[in-house]
Amino acid sequence: MKLGCIGDDFTGSSDLANTLAKGGMRVTQYTGVPSGPASVDVEAGVVALKSRSVPVAQAVEQSLVALDWLLAQGCTQIFFKYCSTFDSTPEGNIGPVMDALAARLNATRVIACPAFPTTGRSVYQGHLFVQDQLLSDSGMRHHPLTPMTDPDLRRWLGLQTQHAVGHVTAPTVFAGADAISAELDAQHALGNTHIIVDAIRNEDLIAIGKAAADLPLITGGSGVALGLPANFDCSPSRPDWTSQDGKCVALSGSCSVATREQVTRHKEKHPSLEIIAANVIEGRQTAQDIASWALQADGIPLAYSSADPEVIKSVQNEYGLEQSSQAIETLFSDVAALLVAGGVTRLLTAGGETSGAVVEGLKLAQLEIGPEIDPGVPALRASKDLTLALKSGNFGALDFFEKAAGVLGGSV
Ligand SMILES: Nc1ncnc2c1ncn2[C@@H]1O[C@H](COP(=O)(O)OP(=O)(O)O)[C@@H](O)[C@H]1O
Numbered sequence: 467m468k469l470g471c472i473g474d475d476f477t478g479s480s481d482l483a484n485t486l487a488k489g490g491m492r493v494t495q496y497t498g499v500p501s502g503p504a505s506v507d508v509e510a511g512v513v514a515l516k517s518r519s520v521p522v523a524q525a526v527e528q529s530l531v532a533l534d535w536l537l538a539q540g541c542t543q544i545f546f547k548y549c550s551t552f553d554s555t556p557e558g559n560i561g562p563v564m565d566a567l568a569a570r571l572n573a574t575r576v577i578a579c580p581a582f583p584t585t586g587r588s589v590y591q592g593h594l595f596v597q598d599q600l601l602s603d604s605g606m607r608h609h610p611l612t613p614m615t616d617p618d619l620r621r622w623l624g625l626q627t628q629h630a631v632g633h634v635t636a637p638t639v640f641a642g643a644d645a646i647s648a649e650l651d652a653q654h655a656l657g658n659t660h661i662i663v664d665a666i667r668n669e670d671l672i673a674i675g676k677a678a679a680d681l682p683l684i685t686g687g688s689g690v691a692l693g694l695p696a697n698f699d700c701s702p703s704r705p706d707w708t709s710q711d712g713k714c715v716a717l718s719g720s721c722s723v724a725t726r727e728q729v730t731r732h733k734e735k736h737p738s739l740e741i742i743a744a745n746v747i748e749g750r751q752t753a754q755d756i757a758s759w760a761l762q763a764d765g766i767p768l769a770y771s772s773a774d775p776e777v778i779k780s781v782q783n784e785y786g787l788e789q790s791s792q793a794i795e796t797l798f799s800d801v802a803a804l805l806v807a808g809g810v811t812r813l814l815t816a817g818g819e820t821s822g823a824v825v826e827g828l829k830l831a832q833l834e835i836g837p838e839i840d841p842g843v844p845a846l847r848a849s850k851d852l853t854l855a856l857k858s859g860n861f862g863a864l865d866f867f868e869k870a871a872g873v874l875g876g877s878v
């Protein structure tokens with residue numbers, strides 16, 4: 467294994483794996499830290515953790531265990547993948563994990579770049595934009611677990627880390643890889659360890675990737691991985707895929723704006739069932755009810771808890787954030803297990819935490835990366851007769867669920 471990656475959630479990990487696979491690397495996504503060695507032909511290993519929203523100490527500990535395993539597989543470079551919307555609270559977990567990885571790797575110039583222009587995320591003047599809005603004006607300000615209320619990444623990361631945060635500005639990035647490397651050195655000389663790097667176009671990300679060739683640690687969204695395969699002598703290719711027929715079901719726990727629109731669109735043509743958080747918490751709506759409904763429904767049935775910010779707020783006020791999100795995640799995990807036991811072969815999930823709960827609940831050790839469904843979302847194969855698509859909350863076209871069913875089924 468050459469490139470070792472640690473993803474702080476499961477959709478984010480598949481997003482990164484997708485970029486590396488398209489860049490021609492042989493990639494495997496692991497569910498947590500594997501207990502044995504990786505297969506020798508894996509060039510990039512992505513250890514998917516569910517560490518984005520857990521307490522800081524747990525996120526750090528899990529990330530260091532993942533790091534040790536990746537180093538033991540021979541990795542010469544480590545990539546820490548977080549969300550392109552920098553999902554985190556003022557306490558972490560991005561900063562503390564970066565601090566711990568940097569200390570273990572003796573990394574003194576650590577790039578932090580969540581930009582992913584293909585999906586509208588750009589970093590300019592140290593600020594993160596979602597399309598034409600500052601992050602704090604986008605739907606992310608209402609995220610159920612990590613509301614993003616400050617678009618200045620230097621300031622937000624500064625709250626989370628022990629280190630001083632530097633910045634490589636856009637004009638330097640536009641000047642190319644050598645200029646970026648020189649500025650990383652200059653930032654280090656100023657005492658800055660973590661360095662926000664501006665990027666608004668794919669060519670910026672490729673230049674950053676080139677400048678990062680000899681760095682032990684890179685952090686960011688999947689965009690900044692665009693330039694990495696070339697550093698390992700890999701060139702773009704389309705991953706192999708064997709089509710999968712059979713029953714397809716969609717589960718959505720994401721409350722992000724894009725997912726809510728996709729849910730509304732999907733309901734027009736396919737059977738749907740709304741999951742009401744209070745009913746789940748009080749035991750009136752069970753995994754068995756939902757799975758039985760989905761297994762009998764035609765088309766691509768969708769069970770969803772996706773709801774507007776006011777609904778989420780009132781549930782969280784009544785039952786607490788932790789209890790309500792846990793109850794929904796456990797439900798989805800149980801539903802997924804019943805669906806797969808009932809013969810579902812194509813499972814679509816929306817939401818990072820939701821997808822993590824499902825994949826961990828299904829005890830899927832590793833995932834093979836297939837072709838891209840929409841930017842940042844690959845087809846995944848878990849076994850001979852189970853395929854998945856783990857959709858990040860804000861990714862995917864309006865007809866994502868239908869489209870994903872088609873790609874898994876080999877019809878696109
Ligand atoms: N109706 C609901 N009420 C309260 N919490 C919810 C509801 N639906 C989903 N959630 C919780 O909101 C969180 C959504 O996060 P996630 O799955 O990561 O989506 P995204 O990828 O859009 O961030 C999960 O923890 C989920 O359990």
Ligand SMILES: O=C(O)[C@@H](O)C(=O)COP(=O)(O)O
Nearest residue numbers: 477478481549550818858859
């Ligand atoms: O970088 C991204 O935006 C995604 O890869 C990702 O991490 C998304 O997470 P969720 O929105 O929580 O699914």
